[in-house]
Amino acid sequence: MKPFTFENLFVLDLANNHQGELEHGLSVIEKHGEVVKKHGVRAGLKFQFRQLDTFIHPDFKERKDINHIPRFVETALSLDDYEELVDAVHRQGMVSICTPFDEESVDIILEMGIEVIKVASCSASDWPLLRKIAQTNRPVIISTGGLSMSKIDRLVSYFEYEKAHFALMHCVALYPTPPEKTELNQIDLLKNRFPSLTIGFSTHEHPDNLVNVGIAYGKGARIFERHVGFETDRHKLNKYSSTPEQVDRWITAWQQAQAICGGDYRVPADPAETASLRSLMRGVYARQNISAGETIEQGQVFFAMPLQEGQLTSGDFVGGITAARDYQAGVPLDGSLANLEPRDQDRIFQIMLQVKGILNQARIFIGRESAIEISHHYGLEHFREFGAVIITCINRSYCKKLIVMLPRQKHPYHFHKKKEETFQLLWGDVEIELAGKRTKLEPGDIFTVLGGEWHKFHTLDGCVFEEVSTTHFDNDSFYEDERIAKLPREQRKTQLDNWESVTRDVIRTR
Known part of the structure; x- marks a missing residue:
């Protein structure tokens, strides 16, 4: 089964907007389900569970002067009602999502088969609840409103430790959120700090605000949440909940932003x-x-x-x-x-341009004194299929190198007689084959190859990995393919003084 994807998911928060009435809740789900189908987007309808017998202290249940408690009590639904609402969500083709505010509610979520758990900002430092949620084996979306970065770091570290599948939401817990308090640059901060996580935007601005969703998408948010409901003669919405018509316009604004932003990768220019x-x-x-x-x-x-x-x-x-x-x-x-057949100098320049781009993307910086070698086992003209760029940072009794491979590049079977090496993937993807067994590394994974062990590796989208080894010796690589083995070293390796010299030499000869 494929893991749940958070990408481009709309979370429609019902909260207490069912008004404590099953039929009204069903109507909210139906009306917003029609909007979702109209636009063909992925959406989930979110409930909020509180077991009021234990969630509210007995001495305070009847108090009318404490914020939230009267509304929670007045709009309470039975578990049977919620089961019917969950079924309605699934009939509409939407994902069922729920925010639990106590541990008992987590168990009920699992019993009802609700698919995704949401952590509210007010619960993002409630560690008894967080521990229960992290161990459910459900996808989890966590809002970060009001949290310091150290608390967010702790959250991420803990959910990673529990091997949970989770995403983070930028959120401002002001209802409604004024424009000057929206802080959308926090999306950039979260994306840069946690590049492996999906980052979303949980919004509480006025429902007619259609600017924020476009900016948030452009900054990289990929989950979008807002409160939903609809008004009747008896039921009015708060200032941060959206009607179906407002959700319609909101999703349209997102679709326009998506079209304006275009793809995530560079494509050929339009004719x-x-x-x-x-x-x-x-x-x-x-x-x-x-x-x-x-x-x-x-x-x-x-x-x-x-x-x-x-x-x-x-x-x-x-x-x-x-x-x-x-x-x-x-x-x-x-x-x-036009000389369409590039010279070796031009090939080297283009290779190093792409290598530098990968290093920039991976945020890896190399020193000026590092030695750069282009390893091209079948010649420079075949480098994009077979080869790697090897950057030697230090070579003493120990050796450290950075190895950069371009997309869909392979490094053929070989072994070393003198050298033992340990690889750690820093960025991208790489699969190593050792003695006929393949291992796909994730960023951070470590893999050791002993002397005399046949190994090869390849990448799909490009990679940077670190090699820490015993001392490197020239002519200590022995290849399975005899054509490589027969080539003099200088015909399968190109040594570069440094990056600046490559740039200078190409410019001077053009």
């Missing part, structure tokens, strides 16, 4: 965008007459608008190309003169 850019580019024109077979240097051409159809662009010009035909002064050079 219309490419045409727009080309209309502003410069083409290459002959400055003087050029004869067929003549080598063309930059002094013999000039760059100017417009870029004509089939013309060589200024960005594709490299000095030293050979003219395939005669050119009169002032005429455009053919685009076929």
Whole structure:
């Protein structure tokens, strides 16, 4: 069974907006279920469970002057009513979610088959309750309103220790939340601090506010929660609960934000965008007459608008190309003169650009004194299929390296006679095969390879892992493929002085 995904989940909080009436609660579920179906989004309907006989001290149950207690008592439903409401949620194709405020309610959630547990901000430091929730083996969503970062760190550490499947919600527990108190930059903070977790936004702003959901999505929130209900002659909503019509507009605003933000990865430019850019580019024109077979240097051409159809662009010009035909002064050079076959220097530059991008994304920084080696077992032209970039940080009686692999890259079977090495995955994904057995590492996992053990590895989306080993010796890698074994080391390894030298050399030769 696939694990529950929190991505792009809408949480519609019923809370006490059922008004203590089963039929009204069923109507709320039905009306909001129609909105969810209209937009085709994933949504859950959330209940709140409090076992009032024990949740409220007996001496205070009849008090009208204490905040919340009268409303909890007046709107109480039976467990049979809640079972009927849960069934209605499932009939609408929504996920059932519940916030328990006491341990007994956690047991009831499990008995009713409710799928997701929500931790309210007021319970996010209630450790007897948190311990009970963490051990349920249910997906958990945790709101963080009012918590210090040290308390959030403790929460995350504990739920990770319990191996719970959970997400965090930025939340401001002001009802309603004024715009200047919304603090949406906290979404950035939580995403950067906990990159492996889904981060959401539990909102209490005025229901007509359609700005916050778009900003929150743009900042990376992927769960969106708000209180829901509807009004009748007898029942009025509070200032932070949404009617079905307001939820409709809210989801529409989210869909517009999603379309505006686009994909999470870089895609090829739209043809219309490419045409727009080309209309502003410069083409290459002959400055003087050029004869067929003549080598063309930059002094013999000039760059100017417009870029004509089939013309060589200024960005594709490299000095030293050979003219395939005669050119009169002032005429455009053919685009076929572009050297589409990259030189080794260009290949190295492109490799290191991508490596630097991966290191930046992983927030890993290397020292200027580190030695950089491109390992290309079948030549630079096949590097993107087989190879790795190896950055040696230190090599003494112990050795530390960083190994960077590009997406879908493989490192073939080999062993070392002298070296024992331990890998730790820092970022991305990697699968190691040792003596015919495969192990997929998660970030933080450690894997040791002893001398003489055959091993290889590959990645799907790219990775950075650390290698700590005994002293590294050249020519201590022995490959299964005889073609690799027969190549001199200099033909399967490219040593770089440093990153700056690669950049400088490529620029100087263009």
